[in-house]
Amino acid sequence: MDDRPSDKARTVQVPGLLGTLLLCLLIGMSGCGGESTSTDADGPVVIQYWEKWTGFEADAMRAVVDDFNASQDRVFVKMLSVSGVDQKLLLSTAGGNPPDVVGVWTHTVPVFAEKGALTPLDQYLAEAGIVESDYIPAIWSCCRHRGFTWALPATPASIALHWNKAMFEAAGLDPDKPPTSIQEFEAMAEQLTLVELKRSGETVRVRFPELTEAEREAKVFRIIQLGHSPKEPGWWLEVWGYWFGGEMWDGERAVTAKSDENIEAFEWFADYSRRYGQRNLDTFGASFGNVSSPQNPFLNGQVAMVIQGPWMHNFIEQYSPGMRWGVAAFPSALGQGEPPVTVIESDVLVIPRGAANPDEAFEFIRYVNSRGPMEKLCLGQRKFSPLTDVSETFISQHPNPYIDVFIELAKSPRARSWPTLPIWAEYKDEVRVASDQVYSGGTTVPAALGKVQVRMQKRFDRVLRRWDLVEADRLAEWGGR
Amino acid sequence: MGGALTRGERQNLLKGVGFISPWIIGFAVFGLYPLCASLYYSFCDYDVLNKPAYVGTLNYQEMVGDSVFWKALYNTFYFAVFSIPLGLFMALMIAIMLNQSVRGRSVFRTAYFLPSIVPLIGVSMIWMWLFNGDYSLVNFVLSRIGLTGPGWLTDEAWVKPTLILSGVWQVGGTIVIFLAALQDVPRSLYESAEIDGANAPVRLWHITVPMISPAIYFNLVMGIIGALQEFVRPFVMLGGTGPNRSALFYAVNLYQNAFDYLNMGYACAMAWVLFVIIVLLTWGATAVSRKHVYYGGDG
Numbered sequence: 001m002d003d004r005p006s007d008k009a010r011t012v013q014v015p016g017l018l019g020t021l022l023l024c025l026l027i028g029m030s031g032c033g034g035e036s037t038s039t040d041a042d043g044p045v046v047i048q049y050w051e052k053w054t055g056f057e058a059d060a061m062r063a064v065v066d067d068f069n070a071s072q073d074r075v076f077v078k079m080l081s082v083s084g085v086d087q088k089l090l091l092s093t094a095g096g097n098p099p100d101v102v103g104v105w106t107h108t109v110p111v112f113a114e115k116g117a118l119t120p121l122d123q124y125l126a127e128a129g130i131v132e133s134d135y136i137p138a139i140w141s142c143c144r145h146r147g148f149t150w151a152l153p154a155t156p157a158s159i160a161l162h163w164n165k166a167m168f169e170a171a172g173l174d175p176d177k178p179p180t181s182i183q184e185f186e187a188m189a190e191q192l193t194l195v196e197l198k199r200s201g202e203t204v205r206v207r208f209p210e211l212t213e214a215e216r217e218a219k220v221f222r223i224i225q226l227g228h229s230p231k232e233p234g235w236w237l238e239v240w241g242y243w244f245g246g247e248m249w250d251g252e253r254a255v256t257a258k259s260d261e262n263i264e265a266f267e268w269f270a271d272y273s274r275r276y277g278q279r280n281l282d283t284f285g286a287s288f289g290n291v292s293s294p295q296n297p298f299l300n301g302q303v304a305m306v307i308q309g310p311w312m313h314n315f316i317e318q319y320s321p322g323m324r325w326g327v328a329a330f331p332s333a334l335g336q337g338e339p340p341v342t343v344i345e346s347d348v349l350v351i352p353r354g355a356a357n358p359d360e361a362f363e364f365i366r367y368v369n370s371r372g373p374m375e376k377l378c379l380g381q382r383k384f385s386p387l388t389d390v391s392e393t394f395i396s397q398h399p400n401p402y403i404d405v406f407i408e409l410a411k412s413p414r415a416r417s418w419p420t421l422p423i424w425a426e427y428k429d430e431v432r433v434a435s436d437q438v439y440s441g442g443t444t445v446p447a448a449l450g451k452v453q454v455r456m457q458k459r460f461d462r463v464l465r466r467w468d469l470v471e472a473d474r475l476a477e478w479g480g481r
Numbered sequence: 482m483g484g485a486l487t488r489g490e491r492q493n494l495l496k497g498v499g500f501i502s503p504w505i506i507g508f509a510v511f512g513l514y515p516l517c518a519s520l521y522y523s524f525c526d527y528d529v530l531n532k533p534a535y536v537g538t539l540n541y542q543e544m545v546g547d548s549v550f551w552k553a554l555y556n557t558f559y560f561a562v563f564s565i566p567l568g569l570f571m572a573l574m575i576a577i578m579l580n581q582s583v584r585g586r587s588v589f590r591t592a593y594f595l596p597s598i599v600p601l602i603g604v605s606m607i608w609m610w611l612f613n614g615d616y617s618l619v620n621f622v623l624s625r626i627g628l629t630g631p632g633w634l635t636d637e638a639w640v641k642p643t644l645i646l647s648g649v650w651q652v653g654g655t656i657v658i659f660l661a662a663l664q665d666v667p668r669s670l671y672e673s674a675e676i677d678g679a680n681a682p683v684r685l686w687h688i689t690v691p692m693i694s695p696a697i698y699f700n701l702v703m704g705i706i707g708a709l710q711e712f713v714r715p716f717v718m719l720g721g722t723g724p725n726r727s728a729l730f731y732a733v734n735l736y737q738n739a740f741d742y743l744n745m746g747y748a749c750a751m752a753w754v755l756f757v758i759i760v761l762l763t764w765g766a767t768a769v770s771r772k773h774v775y776y777g778g779d780g
Binding site: 087090091093094111112115116117279282283285286287423425426429432433436437440442455466 | 526528529530531548613617632634635636637722724725726737740741742743
């Protein structure tokens with residue numbers, strides 16, 4: 001057999017070729033890895049900043065970035081609008097090639113911090129002399145997890161009751177007197193609800209309180225306008241419990257989905273479908289358009305009272321400029337004398353773990369968090385400043401006539417953020433499913449929340465088990481920075 | 482095994498490998514490696530950000546007790562059981578009609594194929610409007626004939642039928658395969674059957690269906706694979722889950738676990754379970770159809 005030498009040659013050559021290909025591949029990969037660490041030997045350090053904003057919100061930040069770049073020549077911030085920013089942060093950090101600064105949300109912070117994907121800022125804060133009292137307390141606490149600070153706020157928002165004054169007048173209510181208790185709120189919501197039904201062959205429109213017992217029981221009516229829907233816009237429906245004194249967890253190791261307060265809140269929620277009929281509400285609700293459109297049910301007079309944030313003003317100006325409206329704290333069930341309740345969220349700036357230029361990144365974050373640039377950003381985005389030190393003209397200059405209401409709410413001792421739980425994304429979905437079940441009447445409130453409780457506690461226990469294993473290492477690593 | 486390679490042959494081999502190397506690398510990096518990695522991760526507690534920790538079969542054990550997993554599997558099967566036969570039937574009927582020699586046949590063929598090339602996201606948005614509870618065209622038409630349409634996308638009982646109905650529209654690919662198969666059926670068979678007095682339904686059942694059985698089998702297998710991986714329409718039209726998870730499909734649940742909840746290990750395990758399910762179903766379809774599929778060449 002004389003095929004040996006050529007066989008040998010083949011076994012040598014083919015791996016050699018594959019090796020060459022592999023090498024090409026590695027070079028290609030390292031090429032894209034090195035992209036973000038573009039530090040110029042002579043020029044400024046270029047830092048990559050990924051931000052989720054688009055449109056006027058992005059423009060407001062871009063103006064601040066330009067100011068920063070012009071104010072000094074050592075650091076140059078390159079801002080990039082990125083969609084799905086949290087997932088891209090996840091993948092780029094896992095791949096070891098993250099940007100230097102990323103704009104995310106407060107609810108992203110605990111998840112990413114716990115998994116070691118962020119850089120703790122405490123040492124930087126100490127060096128820069130930034131302290132807790134510089135910020136509105138609820139916003140500051142959103143930026144913290146496991147005793148460390150992971151983010152500094154960009155633009156925060158609290159939420160409040162928005163009401164349509166013309167609809168109040170049409171219903172015979174005082175347009176300048178918003179409800180102050182949940183009972184009063186419910187009575188007003190019923191008065192503001194207009195339904196159409198057939199009475200002895202004739203189609204009539206009446207206000208909800210004018211329906212007879214039998215008509216309410218039968219629920220054979222069409223909703224023309226609604227006082228309130230707890231599902232509109234439905235962005236915070238997992239935490240209606242806050243308005244009843246409830247919490248979603250105990251702050252330590254226990255999920256509290258099934259607390260008495262949360263049960264009370266979801267009974268209140270489910271009562272809407274019991275009262276108005278789920279099918280009637282669904283049919284009515286199906287016609288609601290996108291929030292940022294003229295078909296937004298608050299803007300086109302379909303729903304009289306909604307819970308919304310300061311951005312609602314922008315939509316009113318754009319789509320319903322003639323509207324007369326007011327803003328006040330959404331009434332709670334906690335009784336008179338209790339501070340008002342709100343949910344506070346914030347867009348925040350973080351430095352991913354493994355960022356190429358964390359020092360320069362913090363320099364930029366610090367700049368954004370000084371009074372002048374922060375107010376410029378917040379005025380541009382029409383939100384309020386997270387800082388306690390606010391210039392005298394900030395409120396008077398602010399385009400939103402009710403911005404002071406949002407600020408007062410943010411400062412309330414009952415201002416709550418999303419639960420800072422690493423499992424919140426899943427927890428939130430579970431509560432949402434439970435809300436579907438109680439809304440359709442398929443399950444009782446305690447049973448639905450009970451299921452959430454059991455399932456999420458199990459998940460939480462698993463996360464805690466993992467945390468317990470790495471806690472000592474993590475704390476040492478974070479503290480050592 | 483091959484004999485001696487001359488110098489020229491060797492060079493040819495190297496050149497050959499060199500020319501197909503983009504594919505080899507592409508497959509190795511974007512196909513084979515992720516495949517193997519996902520199998521390994523399925524035995525790990527892996528959240529993407531931290532190193533995977535080996536946990537044995539824990540993910541698979543958890544899946545057995547996970548009510549959401551079972552609900553997603555049930556929804557997906559429900560969808561598949563109705564949408565696959567319905568899709569095949571519709572596609573076959575349309576293909577038969579498009580196979581008739583009528584004036585403007587190519588226009589009809591184009592028209593029926595057109596929906597298949599419309600991007601799914603766009604189609605889903607249009608369906609959302611068509612099936613909207615209050616303003617919808619579908620309910621408007623129903624109201625004209627005295628019916629009250631359901632809340633297609635809001636009523637738990639209706640979301641799966643809605644998804645099934647909206648899927649049947651895009652059967653262009655299946656139609657084309659049927660059409661090709663139909664054109665291969667010898668005319669002589671129909672002619673002799675006609676002489677024997679067979680009417681149209683009999684000819685369809687005894688000639689057309691057996692003769693195009695390989696195409697039916699192929700479309701069935703592709704249908705199973707496609708239906709079990711249904712993702713875009715539930716994700717866009719119902720925000721992923723629908724009321725009370727009534728439209729939570731397997732692929733969507735997998736996505737949620739991977740990217741929303743960061744349970745990547747669990748999601749990888751789900752992917753492998755889906756793979757096994759599809760393999761079993763395909764094997765089952767092959768076993769069942771072995772007796773009934775007629776390949777002309779086999780005699």
